[in-house]
Amino acid sequence: MVSVVSLTRAVAATAVVLSVAVIAPAGALAAHDCPAQPAAQTFLPWGDGSYYVPAPDGGFEAGAAGWQLSSGAAVQQGNESHQVGGDADAVSLVLPDGSAATTPPVCIDVAHPTIRFFARNTGSPMSALGVSVVYRGLLGLPVTLPIGAISGDQEWQPGPALPVVVNLLSLLGGASDVTFRFTPSDSAGEWSIDDVYVDPYSKD
Numbered sequence: 523m524v525s526v527v528s529l530t531r532a533v534a535a536t537a538v539v540l541s542v543a544v545i546a547p548a549g550a551l552a553a554h555d556c557p558a559q560p561a562a563q564t565f566l567p568w569g570d571g572s573y574y575v576p577a578p579d580g581g582f583e584a585g586a587a588g589w590q591l592s593s594g595a596a597v598q599q600g601n602e603s604h605q606v607g608g609d610a611d612a613v614s615l616v617l618p619d620g621s622a623a624t625t626p627p628v629c630i631d632v633a634h635p636t637i638r639f640f641a642r643n644t645g646s647p648m649s650a651l652g653v654s655v656v657y658r659g660l661l662g663l664p665v666t667l668p669i670g671a672i673s674g675d676q677e678w679q680p681g682p683a684l685p686v687v688v689n690l691l692s693l694l695g696g697a698s699d700v701t702f703r704f705t706p707s708d709s710a711g712e713w714s715i716d717d718v719y720v721d722p723y724s725k726d
Contacts, residue, residue: 523673524641556630560575567604573721575720576717577702581717590624597616619711628699636720639680639715640681641716642713643676648708650711651672652668652707653668653669655687683721
Protein backbone atom coordinates (compact mmCIF):
# COMPACT_ATOMS: atom_id res chain seq x y z
CA MET A 523 0.00 0.00 0.00
CA VAL A 524 1.28 3.46 -0.93
CA SER A 525 0.09 6.35 1.20
CA VAL A 526 0.87 9.94 2.13
CA VAL A 527 3.27 10.43 5.02
CA SER A 528 3.05 14.20 5.25
CA LEU A 529 1.43 17.04 3.33
CA THR A 530 1.77 19.71 6.01
CA ARG A 531 4.14 21.86 3.97
CA ALA A 532 1.96 21.54 0.89
CA VAL A 533 -1.12 22.66 2.80
CA ALA A 534 0.77 25.65 4.17
CA ALA A 535 2.10 26.48 0.73
CA THR A 536 -1.41 26.29 -0.70
CA ALA A 537 -2.53 28.94 1.76
CA VAL A 538 0.36 31.20 0.72
CA VAL A 539 -0.30 30.72 -2.99
CA LEU A 540 -4.01 31.36 -2.52
CA SER A 541 -3.27 34.57 -0.63
CA VAL A 542 -1.19 35.71 -3.60
CA ALA A 543 -3.67 34.52 -6.21
CA VAL A 544 -6.56 36.54 -4.82
CA ILE A 545 -4.82 39.72 -5.91
CA ALA A 546 -4.48 38.49 -9.51
CA PRO A 547 -6.07 40.68 -12.17
CA ALA A 548 -9.48 39.44 -13.26
CA GLY A 549 -8.31 38.77 -16.80
CA ALA A 550 -5.70 36.32 -15.53
CA LEU A 551 -8.34 34.00 -14.15
CA ALA A 552 -8.93 32.59 -17.61
CA ALA A 553 -5.33 31.47 -18.13
CA HIS A 554 -5.47 27.86 -19.39
CA ASP A 555 -2.85 27.85 -22.10
CA CYS A 556 -0.91 24.59 -21.77
CA PRO A 557 -0.95 22.61 -25.04
CA ALA A 558 -3.82 20.14 -25.25
CA GLN A 559 -2.79 16.49 -24.85
CA PRO A 560 -4.70 13.20 -25.03
CA ALA A 561 -5.92 12.37 -21.54
CA ALA A 562 -7.29 9.18 -20.00
CA GLN A 563 -8.78 7.98 -16.71
CA THR A 564 -5.58 6.14 -15.88
CA PHE A 565 -6.36 5.64 -12.20
CA LEU A 566 -10.04 4.76 -12.54
CA PRO A 567 -9.48 1.18 -11.24
CA TRP A 568 -8.40 2.79 -7.95
CA GLY A 569 -11.45 5.02 -7.66
CA ASP A 570 -9.91 8.14 -9.23
CA GLY A 571 -12.06 9.35 -12.11
CA SER A 572 -9.81 12.27 -13.06
CA TYR A 573 -8.22 12.44 -16.51
CA TYR A 574 -4.42 12.31 -16.62
CA VAL A 575 -1.65 12.84 -19.15
CA PRO A 576 1.81 11.26 -18.82
CA ALA A 577 4.77 13.36 -17.80
CA PRO A 578 7.52 13.45 -20.47
CA ASP A 579 8.83 9.87 -20.67
CA GLY A 580 6.92 9.25 -17.45
CA GLY A 581 7.07 5.50 -18.10
CA PHE A 582 10.87 5.56 -18.73
CA GLU A 583 10.50 3.47 -21.87
CA ALA A 584 12.77 5.92 -23.72
CA GLY A 585 15.48 5.54 -21.09
CA ALA A 586 14.34 8.45 -18.91
CA ALA A 587 14.82 10.84 -21.82
CA GLY A 588 15.09 14.41 -20.57
CA TRP A 589 15.15 13.39 -16.92
CA GLN A 590 17.97 14.46 -14.61
CA LEU A 591 19.22 11.42 -12.69
CA SER A 592 21.86 11.57 -9.97
CA SER A 593 23.66 9.40 -7.40
CA GLY A 594 22.49 6.03 -8.71
CA ALA A 595 18.98 6.78 -9.96
CA ALA A 596 18.66 4.65 -13.10
CA VAL A 597 16.30 2.88 -15.46
CA GLN A 598 15.90 -0.79 -14.52
CA GLN A 599 14.21 -3.81 -16.04
CA GLY A 600 10.74 -4.54 -14.70
CA ASN A 601 7.63 -2.45 -15.19
CA GLU A 602 5.03 -1.59 -12.60
CA SER A 603 2.78 -4.62 -12.46
CA HIS A 604 -0.48 -2.94 -13.52
CA GLN A 605 0.89 -2.01 -16.98
CA VAL A 606 -1.19 1.18 -17.23
CA GLY A 607 1.11 2.50 -19.95
CA GLY A 608 0.63 -0.58 -22.12
CA ASP A 609 1.44 -4.27 -22.13
CA ALA A 610 4.72 -3.66 -23.95
CA ASP A 611 6.17 -1.44 -21.18
CA ALA A 612 9.11 -3.17 -19.53
CA VAL A 613 11.09 -0.75 -17.35
CA SER A 614 10.87 1.49 -14.31
CA LEU A 615 13.18 3.79 -12.34
CA VAL A 616 15.15 2.74 -9.26
CA LEU A 617 15.96 5.33 -6.59
CA PRO A 618 18.64 4.12 -4.16
CA ASP A 619 19.68 5.94 -1.00
CA GLY A 620 20.93 9.46 -1.74
CA SER A 621 19.67 9.51 -5.31
CA ALA A 622 17.35 11.95 -7.04
CA ALA A 623 15.34 12.05 -10.24
CA THR A 624 13.87 15.19 -11.80
CA THR A 625 11.36 15.23 -14.64
CA PRO A 626 11.79 17.25 -17.81
CA PRO A 627 9.83 20.52 -17.76
CA VAL A 628 6.07 20.02 -17.48
CA CYS A 629 3.62 22.72 -18.49
CA ILE A 630 1.10 23.49 -15.76
CA ASP A 631 -1.64 26.04 -15.32
CA VAL A 632 -4.54 26.47 -12.92
CA ALA A 633 -6.23 23.39 -14.41
CA HIS A 634 -3.31 21.08 -13.50
CA PRO A 635 -3.97 20.36 -9.81
CA THR A 636 -2.25 17.03 -9.09
CA ILE A 637 0.57 14.60 -9.91
CA ARG A 638 0.26 10.83 -9.44
CA PHE A 639 2.58 7.88 -10.07
CA PHE A 640 3.26 4.25 -9.18
CA ALA A 641 5.76 3.34 -6.48
CA ARG A 642 7.28 0.31 -4.77
CA ASN A 643 9.50 0.06 -1.69
CA THR A 644 11.26 -3.24 -1.05
CA GLY A 645 13.14 -1.85 1.95
CA SER A 646 11.94 -0.77 5.38
CA PRO A 647 8.20 0.00 5.56
CA MET A 648 9.15 2.98 7.71
CA SER A 649 10.91 4.62 4.76
CA ALA A 650 9.48 7.54 2.80
CA LEU A 651 9.88 8.94 -0.70
CA GLY A 652 9.84 12.70 -1.00
CA VAL A 653 8.25 14.57 -3.91
CA SER A 654 8.91 18.25 -4.66
CA VAL A 655 7.95 20.70 -7.37
CA VAL A 656 10.63 23.07 -8.67
CA TYR A 657 9.29 26.33 -10.12
CA ARG A 658 10.31 29.90 -10.71
CA GLY A 659 9.07 32.23 -8.00
CA LEU A 660 7.69 35.70 -8.51
CA LEU A 661 11.26 37.07 -8.62
CA GLY A 662 12.25 34.58 -11.33
CA LEU A 663 14.46 32.47 -9.06
CA PRO A 664 14.06 28.68 -8.81
CA VAL A 665 12.17 27.51 -5.74
CA THR A 666 11.90 23.89 -4.53
CA LEU A 667 8.66 23.15 -2.70
CA PRO A 668 8.02 19.75 -1.04
CA ILE A 669 4.50 18.63 -1.93
CA GLY A 670 4.41 15.25 -0.22
CA ALA A 671 6.20 12.24 1.19
CA ILE A 672 4.77 8.78 0.59
CA SER A 673 5.18 5.38 2.20
CA GLY A 674 5.04 2.10 0.29
CA ASP A 675 5.59 -1.64 0.41
CA GLN A 676 6.87 -4.41 -1.86
CA GLU A 677 3.87 -4.39 -4.20
CA TRP A 678 3.53 -1.85 -7.01
CA GLN A 679 0.67 0.50 -6.18
CA PRO A 680 -0.44 3.96 -7.29
CA GLY A 681 0.52 6.66 -4.85
CA PRO A 682 -1.94 9.31 -3.73
CA ALA A 683 -2.77 12.27 -5.94
CA LEU A 684 -0.37 14.95 -4.69
CA PRO A 685 -1.34 18.63 -5.06
CA VAL A 686 0.88 20.56 -7.45
CA VAL A 687 0.06 23.70 -5.41
CA VAL A 688 2.08 26.17 -7.50
CA ASN A 689 -0.29 25.74 -10.45
CA LEU A 690 -2.34 28.48 -8.74
CA LEU A 691 0.47 30.94 -9.51
CA SER A 692 -0.62 30.70 -13.15
CA LEU A 693 -3.48 33.00 -12.14
CA LEU A 694 -0.85 35.73 -12.08
CA GLY A 695 0.82 35.05 -15.39
CA GLY A 696 -0.52 32.11 -17.35
CA ALA A 697 0.98 28.67 -17.79
CA SER A 698 4.55 27.92 -16.77
CA ASP A 699 7.00 25.05 -16.84
CA VAL A 700 7.88 23.23 -13.64
CA THR A 701 9.80 20.07 -12.84
CA PHE A 702 9.07 17.38 -10.26
CA ARG A 703 11.80 15.88 -8.11
CA PHE A 704 11.75 12.45 -6.45
CA THR A 705 14.21 11.50 -3.74
CA PRO A 706 14.28 8.98 -0.88
CA SER A 707 13.87 10.75 2.45
CA ASP A 708 16.09 8.27 4.30
CA SER A 709 18.49 5.36 3.82
CA ALA A 710 16.13 2.60 4.91
CA GLY A 711 14.05 2.25 1.72
CA GLU A 712 14.64 0.65 -1.66
CA TRP A 713 12.41 2.69 -3.91
CA SER A 714 11.25 2.38 -7.50
CA ILE A 715 8.79 4.57 -9.40
CA ASP A 716 7.01 4.26 -12.73
CA ASP A 717 4.29 5.82 -14.90
CA VAL A 718 4.28 9.43 -13.70
CA TYR A 719 1.12 11.34 -14.64
CA VAL A 720 -0.24 14.87 -14.24
CA ASP A 721 -3.95 15.61 -13.89
CA PRO A 722 -4.81 18.24 -16.54
CA TYR A 723 -8.36 18.80 -15.34
CA SER A 724 -9.93 19.63 -12.02
CA LYS A 725 -11.89 16.80 -10.46
CA ASP A 726 -15.64 16.79 -11.05
